[in-house]
Amino acid sequence: xxxxxxxxxxxxxxxxxxxxxxxxxxxxxxxxxxxxxxxxxxxxxxxxxxxxxxxxxxxxxxxxxxxxxxxxxxxxxxxxxxxxxxxxxxxxxxxxxxxxxxxxxxxxxxxxxxxxxxxxxxxxxxxxxxxxxxxxxxxxxxxxxxxxxxxxxxxxxxxxxxxxxxxxxxxxxxxxxxxxxxxxxxxxxxxxxxxxxxxxxxxxxxxxxxxxxxxxxxxxxxxxxxxxxxxxxxxxxxxxxxxxxxxxxxxxxxxxxxxxxxxxxxxxxxxxxxxxxxxxxxxxxxxxxxxxxxxxxxxxxxxxxxxxxxxxxxxxxxxxxxxxxxxxxxxxxxxxxxxxxxxxxxxxxxxxxxxxxxxxxxxxxxxxxxxxxxxxxxxxxxxxxxxxxxxxxxxxxxxxxxxxxxxxxx
Amino acid sequence: xxxxxxxxxxxxxxxxxxxxxxxxxxxxxxxxxxxxxxxxxxxxxxxxxxxxxxxxxxxxxxxxxxxxxxxxxxxxxxxxxxxxxxxxxxxxxxxxxxxxxxxxxxxxxxxxxxxxxxxxxxxxxxxxxxxxxxxxxxxxxxxxxxxxxxxxxxxxxxxxxxxxxxxxxx
Numbered sequence: 001x002x003x004x005x006x007x008x009x010x011x012x013x014x015x016x017x018x019x020x021x022x023x024x025x026x027x028x029x030x031x032x033x034x035x036x037x038x039x040x041x042x043x044x045x046x047x048x049x050x051x052x053x054x055x056x057x058x059x060x061x062x063x064x065x066x067x068x069x070x071x072x073x074x075x076x077x078x079x080x081x082x083x084x085x086x087x088x089x090x091x092x093x094x095x096x097x098x099x100x101x102x103x104x105x106x107x108x109x110x111x112x113x114x115x116x117x118x119x120x121x122x123x124x125x126x127x128x129x130x131x132x133x134x135x136x137x138x139x140x141x142x143x144x145x146x147x148x149x150x151x152x153x154x155x156x157x158x159x160x161x162x163x164x165x166x167x168x169x170x171x172x173x174x175x176x177x178x179x180x181x182x183x184x185x186x187x188x189x190x191x192x193x194x195x196x197x198x199x200x201x202x203x204x205x206x207x208x209x210x211x212x213x214x215x216x217x218x219x220x221x222x223x224x225x226x227x228x229x230x231x232x233x234x235x236x237x238x239x240x241x242x243x244x245x246x247x248x249x250x251x252x253x254x255x256x257x258x259x260x261x262x263x264x265x266x267x268x269x270x271x272x273x274x275x276x277x278x279x280x281x282x283x284x285x286x287x288x289x290x291x292x293x294x295x296x297x298x299x300x301x302x303x304x305x306x307x308x309x310x311x312x313x314x315x316x317x318x319x320x321x322x323x324x325x326x327x328x329x330x331x332x333x334x335x336x337x338x339x340x341x342x343x344x345x346x347x348x349x350x351x352x353x354x355x356x357x358x359x360x361x362x363x364x365x366x367x368x369x370x371x372x373x374x375x376x377x378x379x380x381x382x383x384x385x386x387x388x389x390x391x392x393x394x395x396x397x398x399x400x401x402x403x404x405x406x407x408x409x410x
Numbered sequence: 411x412x413x414x415x416x417x418x419x420x421x422x423x424x425x426x427x428x429x430x431x432x433x434x435x436x437x438x439x440x441x442x443x444x445x446x447x448x449x450x451x452x453x454x455x456x457x458x459x460x461x462x463x464x465x466x467x468x469x470x471x472x473x474x475x476x477x478x479x480x481x482x483x484x485x486x487x488x489x490x491x492x493x494x495x496x497x498x499x500x501x502x503x504x505x506x507x508x509x510x511x512x513x514x515x516x517x518x519x520x521x522x523x524x525x526x527x528x529x530x531x532x533x534x535x536x537x538x539x540x541x542x543x544x545x546x547x548x549x550x551x552x553x554x555x556x557x558x559x560x561x562x563x564x565x566x567x568x569x570x571x572x573x574x575x576x577x578x579x580x
Contacts, residue, residue: 379458
């Protein structure tokens with residue numbers, strides 16, 4: 001049997017400059033990966049090289065640097081296409097991030113195709129970015145918003161979902177993975193059920209892509225959105241995948257340069273996707289950085305990433321459960337590598353402050369998922385979210401800091 | 411070489427014994443029957459949520475109570491506020507509030523501000539934790555609203571309407 005060479009954790013960590021940082025006199029224990037992931041040197045260096053040695057705009061230049069810049073962006077688009085297993089590069093639209101990608105669908109698809117009385121289905125545990133755009137569209141156009149409940153573990157109630165679906169359901173918007181609870185939603189099944197009712201499905205993949213392979217054709221979703229910065233890439237860049245038939249039928253999103261075919265003072269004809277949805281000069285360095293991040297993920301391999309994250313989740317769940325008064329919020333059977341919790345008698349902001357002094361970075365708050373917090377009867381939680389580069393020792397540091405917090409507020 | 415982002419203060423300057431005590435055993439905690447003024451203060455970012463009840467006779471504050479939930483800093487601040495205000499005139503309360511907020515947000519606050527706030531000076535450590543300043547000022551912002559003329563009062567006052575946010579990020 002050939003030996004598979006797995007990445008070496010120490011070497012992987014050495015590749016992330018921020019992991020050498022100190023915070024409040026202690027080594028930084030970075031456990032806020034679900035908010036934003038740290039960047040490997042490969043991504044930083046690639047962007048830096050582009051800005052220092054290769055920088056030029058895309059599409060318009062006749063000169064060599066601009067042509068090369070265009071080629072690099074095209075190449076990054078192909079990497080994103082392969083990353084999602086989409087059928088064609090034209091189905092990959094660059095956006096500022098997941099939020100803009102979802103707003104794009106709401107504006108260019110929702111506003112055009114939905115009719116008064118049509119229904120949009122979301123879930124109780126959506127991030128605000130996959131809830132508020134639909135709420136606003138409903139208010140503006142007289143659509144109805146229906147909400148899928150979750151059980152006490154934070155798993156979607158698929159029977160209730162089925163009952164919400166009808167001939168009036170035009171669109172279903174669902175997160176691949178809950179940022180607040182970690183629940184991995186059965187998106188494939190949801191797509192099947194929604195399609196059966198004749199609805200299109202928008203998947204918020206911001207928390208989905210960092211944890212495992214995504215195959216949009218197998219999933220059969222109509223739209224899938226993700227952000228570069230949660231995938232070890234830069235901020236300010238994200239991707240909207242859309243099925244070509246939808247993208248062709250949709251109106252443009254923003255108007256301006258790059259999204260047109262011909263412009264006269266009387267009439268403008270629009271370019272085809274993706275240009276149709278990418279008005280203005282794109283985030284060129286960020287696009288190239290995202291392509292590099294995808295290569296980086298590929299070099300580690302999903303098997304290793306998944307096994308590391310599983311190990312960290314199991315270890316953290318066991319260690320944190322042993323702390324008196326700690327309640328884990330979100331205990332789905334299928335869960336991404338994060339632990340959201342409350343500590344009896346201590347507000348998450350106080351937890352966050354004490355942890356900060358111990359060098360531990362976590363998120364404390366409502367995680368832009370207020371309805372999810374309300375569902376679990378808490379104003380906020382503390383969330384520790386893990387990446388493949390985290391270690392058991394870091395989870396030990398988290399546990400120690402939490403025990404100190406308990407002691408302090410006793 | 412590695413970066414070190416340090417806050418120079420110790421945690422116990424923030425979580426002073428007095429503050430921890432008021433967090434655990436908040437004074438004047440509950441709704442006040444027969445209140446003459448009321449306001450509701452929220453911090454939408456972390457879910458801190460307090461109602462402040464004022465019972466005044468003429469220009470003098472007879473009793474202040476509060477109810478709701480939030481972090482240790484916001485709860486202790488609300489609790490100590492209710493104690494500090496008893497028997498004071500509305501004008502004195504306004505001065506106290508201004509001194510208190512100045513102390514939390516302005517490192518060059520004069521000694522008169524520090525001396526003018528009495529036991530509330532225990533919150534001075536909050537200034538070193540910019541993210542927590544609005545926790546300490548929430549109940550005071552609600553009080554400020556409660557003391558306004560009835561027709562000027564808003565149904566809810568939020569930490570995000572005012573200056574604290576800016577200070578937090580500066």
